[in-house]
Amino acid sequence: MPVNQHEIIGVLAQLAEEREIKVAVTESLKGAALVGAATFIGGILLGPLGLAAGGIAGGITAAASSKNSFRPVAKVILEDMSPKQQALLASRVHNILREFNVTDLVLLLPIIQGNARLGEAVMSALLGFIQSEMNLRLM
Known part of the structure; x- marks a missing residue:
């Protein structure tokens, strides 16, 4: 099953929740x-x-x-990002996934969690987006 924008956003929110990443609001x-x-x-x-x-x-x-005044990044992704911001973030992460030949939703989360380089690239894209595009400070 090919990976789409909503699935990428869901996986990013789950990863952020697992790592308990928060931003200062x-x-x-x-x-x-x-x-x-x-x-x-x-x-x-x-x-x-x-x-x-x-x-x-x-x-x-x-x-x-x-x-x-601190908010979990998972909530920021799911509740605070506009659809346009979600699409932009998903596009950036999708480009990373293409480099690693990840095309299946079922395998997406386990592959990201199991591959240190891919996990680091995805988290870097997410955290960079939060800081640069949303102007939020990570905690």
């Missing part, structure tokens, strides 16, 4: 600004002790606010 600059502001205010109000207290409070607040 908010900027870390926001957390840094929060810590900086809390440290500054603590320092103004309580002096040197306030710097420490403000830094701790800001750090805890930044960590709590960023709790849900």
Whole structure:
């Protein structure tokens, strides 16, 4: 059975889920600004002790606010990518699969998992796409 776009996207999502790859969906600059502001205010109000207290409070607040700011790549692939982005990603991976003569869906996942070079090439294409085309930062 020949490999099509939807099957490639499904396999990529499964591979990303198995490897537990996540992306940051908010900027870390926001957390840094929060810590900086809390440290500054603590320092103004309580002096040197306030710097420490403000830094701790800001750090805890930044960590709590960023709790849900990491998203599994599998969900990004299946839920956040537009059909156009999915098609582009699938096309890139399909070109890699052609180089390795992979043409059968039934064999696709086992071949990718069993062939280190192919697995690395596919994951590299996926992660490169996530970073360059979607401007997301990998965690």
